[in-house]
Amino acid sequence: MAIISSPKGTHDLIGNEGRAYAYISDTCGLVAAVYGFDPLLTPIFEANELFARGVGDATDIVRKEMYVFTDKGNRLMALRPEGTAGVMRSIIANKLYATNDLPLRYYYSGPMFRYERPQLGRYRQFHQFGVESVGSTSIMADFEVILLAIHMLNALGLDNITTKINSIGKKEARDAYRAALKKYYEPHLKDVCPDCKVRYEQNPLRMLDCKVPSDVELAKKAPTITEFLTPQDKNDLEFIKYSLNQYGISVEVDYGLVRGLDYYSGIIFEFAYIPPSGKDYGAIGGGGRYDKLVEELGGPSLEGVGFAFGIERLYHILNEEGKLAHTEIKDDFIIIGMSEKARHTVYGLLTTLRADGLRGIMNFEDKSFKSLFKIAENRGARIALILGEEEMKKEVVAVRDLKTQEQVEVPFDQVVNHVLVSCRHNHECGCGCDEEDCDCDEHHENHECCGEEDCKCHEGEEDHECCGRHKHDENHECTGKGKGRGVNCKKHNTEKTDTNETK
Numbered sequence: 001m002a003i004i005s006s007p008k009g010t011h012d013l014i015g016n017e018g019r020a021y022a023y024i025s026d027t028c029g030l031v032a033a034v035y036g037f038d039p040l041l042t043p044i045f046e047a048n049e050l051f052a053r054g055v056g057d058a059t060d061i062v063r064k065e066m067y068v069f070t071d072k073g074n075r076l077m078a079l080r081p082e083g084t085a086g087v088m089r090s091i092i093a094n095k096l097y098a099t100n101d102l103p104l105r106y107y108y109s110g111p112m113f114r115y116e117r118p119q120l121g122r123y124r125q126f127h128q129f130g131v132e133s134v135g136s137t138s139i140m141a142d143f144e145v146i147l148l149a150i151h152m153l154n155a156l157g158l159d160n161i162t163t164k165i166n167s168i169g170k171k172e173a174r175d176a177y178r179a180a181l182k183k184y185y186e187p188h189l190k191d192v193c194p195d196c197k198v199r200y201e202q203n204p205l206r207m208l209d210c211k212v213p214s215d216v217e218l219a220k221k222a223p224t225i226t227e228f229l230t231p232q233d234k235n236d237l238e239f240i241k242y243s244l245n246q247y248g249i250s251v252e253v254d255y256g257l258v259r260g261l262d263y264y265s266g267i268i269f270e271f272a273y274i275p276p277s278g279k280d281y282g283a284i285g286g287g288g289r290y291d292k293l294v295e296e297l298g299g300p301s302l303e304g305v306g307f308a309f310g311i312e313r314l315y316h317i318l319n320e321e322g323k324l325a326h327t328e329i330k331d332d333f334i335i336i337g338m339s340e341k342a343r344h345t346v347y348g349l350l351t352t353l354r355a356d357g358l359r360g361i362m363n364f365e366d367k368s369f370k371s372l373f374k375i376a377e378n379r380g381a382r383i384a385l386i387l388g389e390e391e392m393k394k395e396v397v398a399v400r401d402l403k404t405q406e407q408v409e410v411p412f413d414q415v416v417n418h419v420l421v422s423c424r425h426n427h428e429c430g431c432g433c434d435e436e437d438c439d440c441d442e443h444h445e446n447h448e449c450c451g452e453e454d455c456k457c458h459e460g461e462e463d464h465e466c467c468g469r470h471k472h473d474e475n476h477e478c479t480g481k482g483k484g485r486g487v488n489c490k491k492h493n494t495e496k497t498d499t500n501e502t503k
């Protein structure tokens, strides 16, 4: 029978890749939480009209890239191409704005769908992590979300990020700019691509975004928005630039930056990062301010600002940078039951070890030793626990260290403790360390909670730098992973109990 392949432009997230995606999203979520953001997760399909009105009829996304379908109730629906419109719909429908606690701060993560031509870093189903800050007209809100984005990227281990900002001004400035663009493009109309001919009529700003080489050249000589910006718009740009510089973050003002969605007004921004291979996966994220979106969707007059990262692009970059190795999980043990009876006998051991937080599997069928050891090797297991007729008679389990190949017999009643001790340093410091001479205990000594407000105990230690996030946290948990990765620290949560039991 013919094999069914995954739809073009989609991919399956298998094993460690799936884990890495969850890690990226969770890390961003934890940083967002520190900034006071809460989750707001919306459906992956919405009324088509939401995107037509929200993202804009004239955008490529709505005109060409949406997955639109009629449901069985004859409603015109669309798979979401982005997350902002859905969050606004929810804020309006649930009257979340009816609070004096503005701006509302929400984040979301999940799949988005755009019928684009698949290429490096571009998919038809992709994942975004996004945030929206809704209900403040202050430029501080713009600054806060940009800083938040950079903090998230730092937490993932990315430091040399290119941040580009621009302002596309308020409606009046954009209207004047549109008119100027039309004037500029008019004599060239016969030469531009068919899409740009439509863009010329509907929204000439989109022409600046065209990727057709001859149109890119034309766009280079087009008037820029700068001459139409008000002094306030220019001040806002300066404020963002100056404030980020104060935090040591450099920002490039790119007057040619336009974004592919119609709801923007004022500050817009994009983040880029070129990994060592030099591959350009495209912008890793982008966002900006939107002043009329909530109103256009039937809500009150509230401005918002937000951004979204592309998780696929972040994944590729982090992978190339070797920043995802710690998300790869290996097995601690494999149990090899040599017969059905042995497997039934030893199943309790499997359950106990798992309950103790160790990761491992047992064979369910009879297989050769060779193939079982191959499985153990592929899964990175540290030890094999073997139970055959002989061992059952003697009430022992043969425990083989899969690195040294040394094998000992351990009585049934001591095996749990034996395994916990053998696998202990895999689980103590949370570093995923596989070293024979792991000195977790030393780290532990150095990194125990000091209870001090200005804890500096981890400074300068390569593996165990303090993440800085627990300054206000009584326990001063250590990340065990280096600066910025405190967001997923599990180190000291488990070790106090484990260490005593397993020593």
Ligand code: HAM
Residues within 6 Å of the ligand: 081, 082, 083, 084, 114, 116, 121, 122, 123, 124, 125, 126, 127, 128, 130, 131, 132, 260, 261, 282, 283, 284, 285, 286, 287, 288, 289, 305, 306, 307, 308, 309, 310, 311, 312, 313
């Ligand atoms: P966007 O620039 O369309 O903005 O998408 C944000 C990010 O999603 C991009 O920078 C890119 O990393 C990723 N992305 C977009 N399309 C694809 C694709 N086809 N394949 C892979 N990754 C992709 C928005 O979606 C806005 N809703 C962001 C925002 C939030 N603005 C205000 N609030």
